Amino acid sequence: MMLNDVPLIRTEIPGPRARGLLERQSRLLVYTLPSWVPVVWEKAEGAVVTDVDGNRYIDFSSGVSVMNTGHSHPVFVERLQAQVAKLSHCYFSPTEVQVEAMEALASVLPPTLRRVVLTNTGAEGVEMAVKVARAFTGRNDIITFMGSFHGRSSLDAAMTGIWHVRKGGGPLPSGHIHAPYAYCYRCSLGLERECCNLQCLRYLDDLMITFARGDTAAAVVEPYLGVAGSIVPPPEFLQGLRAFCDRHNLLLVFDEVQASFGRTGKMFAFEHYGFLPDIVILGKGIAGGVPTSAVAMREDISDALRAVGWPSTFAANPLSCAGVTASVEVLVKEGLPEKAARTGSRIMERLNAMTERYPLIGDARGIGLSIGVEFVRDRISKEPAREESRAIFEHLTRSGLITLPPGGLYNNVIRITPPLMISEELADRGMDLFEDAIRQVSER
Numbered sequence: 001m002m003l004n005d006v007p008l009i010r011t012e013i014p015g016p017r018a019r020g021l022l023e024r025q026s027r028l029l030v031y032t033l034p035s036w037v038p039v040v041w042e043k044a045e046g047a048v049v050t051d052v053d054g055n056r057y058i059d060f061s062s063g064v065s066v067m068n069t070g071h072s073h074p075v076f077v078e079r080l081q082a083q084v085a086k087l088s089h090c091y092f093s094p095t096e097v098q099v100e101a102m103e104a105l106a107s108v109l110p111p112t113l114r115r116v117v118l119t120n121t122g123a124e125g126v127e128m129a130v131k132v133a134r135a136f137t138g139r140n141d142i143i144t145f146m147g148s149f150h151g152r153s154s155l156d157a158a159m160t161g162i163w164h165v166r167k168g169g170g171p172l173p174s175g176h177i178h179a180p181y182a183y184c185y186r187c188s189l190g191l192e193r194e195c196c197n198l199q200c201l202r203y204l205d206d207l208m209i210t211f212a213r214g215d216t217a218a219a220v221v222e223p224y225l226g227v228a229g230s231i232v233p234p235p236e237f238l239q240g241l242r243a244f245c246d247r248h249n250l251l252l253v254f255d256e257v258q259a260s261f262g263r264t265g266k267m268f269a270f271e272h273y274g275f276l277p278d279i280v281i282l283g284k285g286i287a288g289g290v291p292t293s294a295v296a297m298r299e300d301i302s303d304a305l306r307a308v309g310w311p312s313t314f315a316a317n318p319l320s321c322a323g324v325t326a327s328v329e330v331l332v333k334e335g336l337p338e339k340a341a342r343t344g345s346r347i348m349e350r351l352n353a354m355t356e357r358y359p360l361i362g363d364a365r366g367i368g369l370s371i372g373v374e375f376v377r378d379r380i381s382k383e384p385a386r387e388e389s390r391a392i393f394e395h396l397t398r399s400g401l402i403t404l405p406p407g408g409l410y411n412n413v414i415r416i417t418p419p420l421m422i423s424e425e426l427a428d429r430g431m432d433l434f435e436d437a438i439r440q441v442s443e444r
Contacts, residue, residue: 003048003423006048006058006429007057007058007399007433008054008400009399010055013037013397014038014051015053015054015055016053017040017052017053018039018053037405039051039402040053044067044071045071045072046070046072046421047059047070048071048426049071049402057402058401058402058429058433059071059402059419059422060401060402060416060417060418060430061404061418062285064258064417065284065370065417067285067419068262068263068327068336068340068420069285069326069331069334069336069420069421070419070421071289073288073326073421076288076330079325082322083097083322084319087318088317088318088319092311092315092316095318097322098316098321101316101321101324102116104325105296105328107332109268112276112298112299113298115298115301115302116294116295116296116297117294118292118315118321118324119292120314121151121283121291122151122257122293123151123156124312125281125293126150126155126156126255126257127153127156128295129220129255129279131305132295132301133217133251133253134217135305135307136300137250139215139216141177142175142177142216142217142219143179143204143212143216143250144159144160144179144219144221145181145221146178146180146181146183146188147161147181147231147409148161149162149165149225149226149227150255154173155173158173158174158175161178161228162227162409177211177212179200179203179204179207180203181200181221181225181228182234182237184196184233185363185382186382188200189203193234198234198236200237201240201244204219204241205244208248217250217251218250218252218278218279219241219252220253221241221253223238223259223269223270223273224258224259224269224370226258227408228409229372229409229415230367230371230372230413230417231372232365238273239274242273251278251301252277252278252279253277253278253280254270254281255281256268256269256282256283257281257284259370260280260283260284262331262337262420263284263368264337264367264369264370265337265368267331269367278297279295280295282294282295287320287326288323289323290319291320292317292323292324294324331420336421337420339421340368340420341368343369343418343422343424344367344371346427347366347369347371347416347427348366348371350428351366351371351431358438358439358442359442360375360376360377360385360388360441361373361375361438362374362375362376362382363376366416369420371415372415372416373416374412374413375389375392375412375413375414386410386412388412388441389411389413390406391444392438393406393414395437395440396433399436399437401434416434
């Protein structure tokens with residue numbers, strides 16, 4: 001594909017074919033997602049998406065941090081086509097492709113985390129991690145964090161710290177304790193990072209004295225809050241959480257469903273912090289778009305899983321396993337985690353310069369190629385600029401840049417999460433469009 005004509009917008013958005021498909025869809029589909037500017041995807045290659053009307057877009061979404069290796073990578077196409085021609089399902093019968101997937105994961109995981117169980121979705125992986133933590137410790141309560149997102153099942157919603165995920169559906173399962181996350185731009189405790197001494201960590205120790213029942217099994221944490229707006233904590237917060245878990249004999253579980261497989265500039269986010277979690281939940285970028293997740297753990301913890309069991313119809317599916325092997329191969333051979341670190345720094349330099357020019361930007365933050373831009377109407381009050389964020393998003397889509405819709409805790413954050421293989425040229429072009437959208441909305 002020639003990239004000198006990307007983006008290329010030939011019609012209004014949505015175009016005529018897209019409008020027809022959306023009308024057909026509306027008759028049948030129960031639509032539960034937020035209102036997006038409707039781009040009806042037809043195909044994608046690398047970091048470029050083409051819709052059904054022939055419009056071409058730069059992809060700054062990766063399909064929610066899934067397509068880390070890029071769309072339609074030749075290695076994935078070859079492996080998956082070959083696998084589906086041989087075997088696409090066998091329940092839990094052993095297969096060579098499953099062994100290859102396990103070996104591929106073991107080649108990039110640290111030696112103490114090479115006991116792996118394949119699951120289907122991030123939500124299922126979270127549930128499995130909680131189940132094995134409870135079985136191993138013989139305790140029940142789970143500490144999670146305000147602003148966290150762990151999935152939409154009942155158990156995962158109970159762990160999640162975002163109100164709209166938790167609402168509806170009746171009472172949620174008990175046994176979950178929420179603590180403040182280090183969202184330093186909007187500190188839950190009303191403190192400033194320069195002098196706070198990370199009181200959010202001290203809160204955890206107070207929690208164990210005043211609220212926990214002596215029945216706490218684990219703390220489950222995202223290394224950055226993705227859905228809440230790419231909120232990256234100070235390294236000392238996660239390092240302090242490791243120390244807290246050690247003091248109180250708790251397991252530390254890293255939910256890296258969004259953060260793993262190169263997204264943060266390293267293969268796994270925990271590699272940034274100089275310690276290992278006891279359990280890590282993997283997903284999204286693990287298999288190049290084939291629904292797959294995994295839970296890696298210490299061997300002694302895995303013994304508890306054998307006692308409780310985890311049968312699943314589609315887990316370790318041959319297509320999933322082929323995707324896992326392809327993903328690891330491409331990430332390693334093409335050095336994509338390192339490329340994500342370089343491109344992420346390049347984008348952050350642009351955003352830092354924009355922050356000087358546009359008061360609408362309250363905070364720009366990121367790690368690797370998980371970047372969030374939080375828009376505010378006033379930098380002193382930090383009033384969320386919801387309408388402006390929506391206007392920027394719509395302008396971006398019409399201009400040919402696909403991002404996730406405004407999110408975060410106040411619907412005022414636009415996330416930048418392109419495929420890790422995106423070229424500097426396309427990344428720069430996307431950031432030109434990003435700045436133009438901010439400029440135009442700021443001038444209204």
